[in-house]
Amino acid sequence: MAGYDFTAIERKWQDYWAEHRTFEVPNPGQAGFADKPKFYVLDMFPYPSGAGLHVGHPEGYTATDILARYMRMQGRNVLHPMGYDAFGLPAEQYAVEHGVHPRVTTERNIANIERQIKMFGFSYDWSRRVATTEPGYYQWTQWIFLQLFHSWYDPEADAARPIGELEHKLQRGQLMVDLGGNLVPPPATQRIEAIAGQPVGIYSWHQLTPEQRRGVLDNQRLAYQAEVPVNWCPALGTVLANEEVTNEGRSERGNHPVYRRPLRQWMLRITAYAERLEQDLAQVDWPEPVKMMQRNWIGRSTGAEVDFPLQSVADDEWFKGRSDDGFAPQPEDEVIRVYTTRPDTLFGATYMVLAPEHPLVERITTDGQRPAVEAYVQAAVHKSELERTAESKTKTGVFTGAYAVNPVTRQPIPVWVADYVMMGYGTGAIMAVPAHDSRDLEFARAFNLPVVQVVAPPAGEQWEGFIGDGTAVNSGPYDGLATPQFKQRITDDLERQGLGRGAVNYKLRDWLFSRQRYWGEPFPIIHCDTCGTVAVPEDQLPLVLPEMEDFTPSTSDDPDALPSPPLAKATDWVRTTCPACGEPARRELNTMPQWAGSCWYYLRYLDPHNRQRFVDPAVERYWMDGMGVDLYVGGAEHAVLHLLYARFWHKVLFDLGHVHTPEPFGKLFNQGMIRSFAYRDSRGVYVGYDQIDFREDGAYHRLTGEKLIESVEKMSKSLKNVVNPDEVIAQYGADTFRLYEMFMGPLEASKPWNTRDVPGVHRFLHRVWRMLMGSEDAAALLGESADDAVERALHRTIRKVGADVEAMRFNTAISAMMEFVNAVYKAGALSRDQAERFVQVLAPFAPHLAEELWRHLGHDASLAHEPWPRYDEAMTREATIELPVQINGKIRTRLSVAPDASQEEILAAALAEPRVAEQTAGKTIVKKIVIPGRLVNIVVK
């Protein structure tokens, strides 16, 4: 008998699957398509880094592979694809340092990582492989960008609509434009103009010049350009996303200084989708922590906007005018509009604060205060937001010299400038209620501003700094109201008086979408002196990234240097003609961020070779039926950004009719991080595993003999605790690797890799092999007789493994299979028929071994599409079961009964037990509890 030669077996079956295209699945309309229910199971595709796979990648991939193989056996059409997220800064950095083109390194890395992935025997449909860097792929990334560019968010429809519809509305006068270029409803009456006595700054479409019209439309697109404060890293020559900047205000890559600079950049209007991104989380089956993180990121809060008039204008007349006119839709020069979540504390607002960037600062600052204010604003603007928060321990600020009037107390209150107020949130101005806001209190204490109590806390709590709900005091007619009621009442009253209204705010900001890099998708945009910003026509896509010898960004130590994207050097490529007017024009020089390609790859897998469309509608309808991807597995590090960006794009595509589900990923699962033991000596120097003697009582340094300190850490080179999957597979095989990672613990838990545990599951596979194939020392247990206990154990195993796989409890599924094999060894035999069913159950976990055994059992074809074995509920029970009998909750004896015994029978049997009689003698039985199939509890007194 041959031994279990996993190396040969695994190679053989991987070749077989590739040759027979076992896992390729046709689309509707293609040859061989069977009309069956679908299952779309997706992995987060990897970034092909030079380091290759670490043991964390295959953890999620194994889990999805088990599901994919199980679902195939359940008769589903399974879509299980893999690809590469291959644009990005690391490849470009490496290329610059080594003088190799990023395409070369990317292709090399993909080849290596694919070799590694294939070693595990995952059942991917490799014919659907994509890489975000292929022109045939990024053609459609560019196409989706153009959909964003050609759309605006129509608040009436609560959806994205073609920009042409907006133009139409403007032409017909259904919308107008104010001085700031914002859309406004047409004035209800002529009265407003009459009161003002001069133009009120609202224009109709026909009053605008062609350039102005273009500006208005450009300003409403979902992809638009705007001057925004960005993280500018001159040493890297690019702007960076917040997540690419460290807490110290330096670049994650290279540790270079990063500066906050207002620069004109491409933005995506994700904020228009804030409400729907928040609301629709209720429709998806995602881990609650991930939903929480997204809700947090979106940061929805409810409150009110309130106008505080400047003292110079706020006479009785002004207040009267407001109650006649109502709350104007846009802020005016004479009021400071604030957003607050606590309108009930309005009576306690004793001063106001403007963000340093607030446009009113310059207007209202008095001459006496101007030098101080200007110095403060200059300093604040030059700090990064990180610096501003890092120095948050002490509050700073300057008085503007101006006063505003509290709209309810009608008292003048001072207006300050301070950097603890952010221009990017709310209105960039706050009413400060030091009594009931800890930041305001800190500020008030620092600058000796008055603190007025307006909320009475529950008994026993200090009012100063109390921020919870309580009862109103010092609030005139509202005294005695509970906080929630007060909020509602005063919001209604302010609205009636034209001084405020209920409002919803979000922390979410628009998405900075451009990078000054070479290795990314070029924007399909052309700049024309006469026509402005013009889209590249769709039939000219893909706009291919130009081949360049020198793709290094221009870097600098000078914080004031301006970004100069590498594409600027491709002068022939940049020079083009305007698609609209045919005059000479220039291409956009920025490229898209790495997130772009990963925002929609799950859709391209559906139809990866389609040259006419990004995905065929019928194909999309089939595979995305229900709520899109049926199972999406990946690490929690993408809980916010990737998953939020992808949901956003999907919703835009949904609004425009290109996909038919409102959400892309119906079910999401986060695998836990695999960490590993790290060892360091008394000086804190980390020691690699090859330098360690593992003894019974701990780890010792092989050379010095010193006992080492053990800890569980993230795998990292510097901690010398990285486990390389290639080595584990070489030693134990892919089936063992898969089984080990699934057996370590719950998939969602973070858990330490322990190489010493790997032989345990390897031993199990050996036992399975010997059970059916025998060994030199022992014959196989395979026979013709079917043992009843084994048969019952098998039914239980089939049920348990099926249920566990569906619930993604792979660790206990494997335990159940181990128990079955132990039972077979105990019984000493199993029939061919039992062996076949067991091999089918094992197949999703250890597919190579299962295929080999399946063949040995006399089958010619792969078992990948065999049906999952059935079980009989009656056969999952033992012939007799043991029930514990408790007296007062303590087990005193056990009872053997038939599994279907009635409550009365069980109770009678229990009371007949000598141990029970002994324990209850001389006592009264007050209660008898019988849970059939569980236990008996007799309560005595």
Next chain:
RNA sequence: GCCGGAGUGGCGGAACGGCAGACGCGCGGGUUUCAAAAACCCGUCUGGGUAACCAGGUGAGGGUUCGAUUCCCUCCUCCGGCACCA
């Protein structure tokens, strides 16, 4: 600071409110062997007892319940996320 998640043998971890520690590692003993590896069998929470058995035990303290690792409250520790968001 705020929001999540988790604390169970020497280790990884099991337990619809119902036999705590399944399964695996490690360890101890045995069978086999010239020997070793491998394999197979037995044991392995703690204390007491030859044993049957008794007592204690799931981070700490309280509560609900016939019964709590599981549900509720307070606290401690660790991990993850956000962080002047008005």
